Amino acid sequence: MRNVRVRMAPSPTGSPHVGLVRTALYNWAFARHHGGTFVFRIEDTDTARNTEESYTAILELMRWLGLDWDEGPEVGGPHAPYRQSERSDLYAEALDKLRASSYTYDCYCNNDEVDARRKASGSKVMGYDGFCRELTADQVAAFEGQGRKPVVRFRMPDGSVSWDDLVRGEITFETEFVPDYALCRANGEPLYTLVNPVDDALMEITHVLRGEDLLSSTPRQVALYAALIDLGITDFTPQFGHLPYVMGEGNKKLSKRDPEAHALAYRDNGFLPEGLLNYLALLGWAIAADRDVFTLAEMVEKFEIGDVNANPARFDLKKCEAINASHMRLLSVEDITHRALPFLKAAGVVGDPVHDADAQLLELAMPLVAERINKLAEAPDMLGFLFVDEESFSVDPADAEKLLDEAGKGVVKAAHDALVDLHPWSTDAIQTALQAALVDDLGPKPRVAFGPVRGAVSGRRVSPPLFESMELLGRDRSLGRLQRALG
């Protein structure tokens, strides 16, 4: 078999979509599994819709995910450049060859004329009717005389076109239902229909793994490939595999309007790239009957395109979070600390750069929270109370109301009294003292007894373990906060 070469070819329009990530992942995993080449190409021929922001976001996304490409923007390669906007001469050349052949013809029709003819003929096929297929020189002269500029149309062959889809098996289209299509605009600008197959051919792409939405354009490409081969532009047709959609709520494709659709938002919300990727991999593929959590390396080892499911998958944020949480559990405390740092800095929990004292405290505190957060972005809320200045410290108003009523204050007072002369100030000693003072003497259930203390000290109803937290906070600050809660 020829060396595997696959590509991801996004259009830089809008904010990158999770469906794009899934497609990129499958291509990447396929390439890595087969020891092939992963090409990254930017399809920015539609100048009206492309933006530089989107282009930058896609690169940033790929880098964050760790889906490295062997050829493409910023890394170059033998088929550079990899942005279609910089490859115009290549398309012009291919178009010239096509135009000089009988595979295409110049077409002078406009939409209204085509519509009118269809209405008159009663044809059920919607697209172009082939009117200009056999124009005489006189007819061409007449159109030119009217100042019309032609588009170049590909002449679909008679009969049928079929291919063995890598995920769906044999697919056949009768070409009577696949109208002749334009390869470029009348102003000469090449269209996707030309540019995409030509680049795949030039870049020697062997397997085209793309979204199901391109399924119906595949017969056109297969037919075009025959022409490209005949014209010596390439010498083989790639294999195609059409991946199922990633759906949103209801029965529609996950759209850019859905917040879950935006890939970079997962990074900003504290997801791990390995968590997102693992979840997305599950949308259409399974590593085993009884396993959901795996590493990228394991995926590379096991990924077969033939195992990909053909039916569309609904995106489920809950499961995505659960898979992410599993990956959090796989990380060392040091790793989580390192990765949570940007979130802690952004929230102002620690400074940037981090002071030595904060770094030390973080090292002690992180083990307490690492296993109780499911996303990195949850770290600041859990840790903030340890780092905040006493002047800025405050108890969450809603939690204060629940925890620090009259009874709660009684508990806090008792806790303060029990701890004021405590030595040493250690987790064990604090726990023993509070247990004796609050539970054994006053009698309430532990959860009732420790709640108000937790609120007074951490400022929240939910916090890292109380006694450990108080040890880290130190005697003065702990007692001070208890005192404050009483006032």
Add this chain to the structure above:
RNA sequence: GCCCCCGUCGUCUAGCGGCCUAGGACGUCGCCCUCUCACGGCGGUAACGCCGGUUCAAAUCCGGUCGGGGGUACCA
């Protein structure tokens, strides 16, 4: 309308003729653990769209039907 794709628990899936009174995961419900939360443990809930056919035997193969999705551009 026409063409194409798809159809297993609420969701993602395993299943590729007998191992299936259909397995796992998320969700959900109950219980346990417990200083809160999270983790963890145990148990429950819940699916082969429908109708025919092939076969000793069908979730698995075939046909039809219904349902969902996509395409039908001088968008990609």
